[in-house]
Amino acid sequence: MPTLLERTKTYQRFPPERVIGTMSLEEWTAYLESSKHKSHYICGEVVEVAGASPEHNLVAMNMALALRNSLDAQDAQDADCDVLGSDQKVYVAPELYYFPDLCVVCGEWKVDLHDALQNPCVIVEVLSPSTEADDRTDKFREYQQIASLRHYILIDQSRVAVTHFKKLAQGLWAIVGDFRALDDTLKITLGTATVEVTLTQVYRRVAFPETT
Known part of the structure; x- marks a missing residue:
């Protein structure tokens, strides 16, 4: 079976330096315990998670805090949800595991033998120049295999830009919000509760590079 690098000669999904090699799922699980860096598991190939900038980390932390505060303000019983950070790996499909920047799970957790x-019902990815194309295409298509997933949110770390995808009837996904102003509000429906997060909260204390 061709390796990930051999399959991507015309379209290189990941930089070669991030492709660690081929492992079994059990070997990858053991490798994670001793490695200093997180890695995705993609059909037998182990791919190191791209490094994050301070802006990336700040945006992710802001979003996590805003989600948690908004959830805590809800009275609805089915808003019993948890916000998990980038150390939580997610089962996407057999032989396919990722570490998203943030995810939300509501109700009882379902965890496989690899923890x-x-x-998850919500997955959030903070975009960077090296990951944006993949987050918008291949990875998004793979995430759609998760039966429980209802919301996929992409946050740009270098400008005010948040895109909200939502799963509709018949499994179709659509953009239900494409925000470009700090006074915009992201609304996420979880059961009967609606979680609201302003972009001012998301980009709190983020210094954007000067543009012309």
Whole structure:
């Protein structure tokens, strides 16, 4: 079976320096315990998670805090949800595991034998120049295999830009919000509760590079 690098000669999904090699799922699980860096598991190939800038980390932390505060303000019983950070690996499909920047799970957790969450309802990725194309295409298509997933949110770390995808009837996904102003509000429906996060909260204390 061709390796990930051999399959991507015309379209290189990941930089070669991030492709660690081929492992079994059990070997990868053991490798994670001793490695200093997180890595994704993609059909037998182990790919190191791209490094994050301070802006990336700040945006992710802001989003996590805003989600948690908004959830805590809800009275609805089915808003019993948890916000998990980038150390939580997620089961996408057999032989396919990722570490998203943030995810939300509501109700009882479902976790496989590799400590991977199986039922996130929200996944958030903070975009960087090296990961944006993949987050918008291949990875998004793979995430759509998660039956419980209802919301996929992409946040740009270098400008005010948040895109909200939502799963509709018949499994179709659509953009339900494409925000470009700090006074915009992201609304996420979880059961009967609606979580609201302003972009001012998301980009709190983020210094954007000067543009012309």
